Amino acid sequence: MDKVLGMGNALVDVMTTMESDEMLSTLGLPKGSMQLVDAEFSKRVMEKTAHLNSVLASGGSAANTIHGIARLGVETGFIGKVGDDELGNLFKKDLENAGIAPVLLESNTASGKAVALVSPDSERTFATFLGAAVELSATDLSAEMFRGYQYFHIEGYLVQNHELIETAVKLAKENGLKVSLDLAAYNVVEANLGFLQRIIKEYVDIVFANEEEAKAFTGSEPKEALNQIAEMCDIAIVKIGKEGSYIKTNGETTQVGIIKANAIDTTGAGDLYAAGFLTGLIQGKSMTECGNMGALLSGKVIETLGAKITEDSWSLIESELNLS
16 A cells, blocks of 8 residues: 655644633734744743643644654655654654654754644634744765655645745655645735746645635635646645635535534644545545545544544544444
8 A cells, every 4th residue: 555754744733722812912913823833932922822622732734744644544654853852752652652753864953743722612822933844954865764664745834944845745756746735824824925826836745724725826716726836736625614614626526514613623624634635535535535534533632632533533434434
């Protein structure tokens, strides 16, 4: 079976449940955004939220996707950079325990962490200190890392480093891999629009975007945005929250719904949708089946705090997909 290599910011998520959105105002964080912060601001966020309930887990968009794919029985690897510290060790152990081949470079800088502030309506706002993760550079990459894999999945959050992304997708293409890109938060898309449009047209086969990201990328509403993105790549996916998702390939559009879920926290919903979709694609399933697999994983991850699906939910998923 095809193997999937991921590359992204190697971050540890600190999932924090807020009693109200007042904390966002106090910290000056726009609700629903992903803000890059320095070590000092990250420390301030941790101090201000110390009294709230929080959960630690390895995270980062692409890593979340790769964890989901690995759990569905596909061989995977992950490229990232961590610090020589407790959080870096936690990240590496999480990969190894999940059966993911770690391609982790090490830095003297502290490992990155994303404090996810979860609102009562389950919207999340990220204050992300990239730390060592952002030091992953084009010179760290080699053709050897890509050999033996058929798919390469990257997160849009890496787009701040244009040289890294361009080098990675070139190496992937030179080694015959299909490239999958999950667009990052809408503000990241807006800030890197020209570069993203060029890279997608030249190198990317599969694009995942949510409604806000698709609008930031094309200036259009979901259906029209889908059409525009589909002109640039082989498969375009636009996720529209409670309405499900649109998928377009070979001029054909498919709409897929969602599963019933008791939403607690939307962190990881898009990442796990990509995991389900890509696994379906590798298994040769139809676009409808791929979308339904994405919806199933996405629906299960929002029922828990953080971007990891619970063991009980995995058992249900495996039984529904006849994997057990």
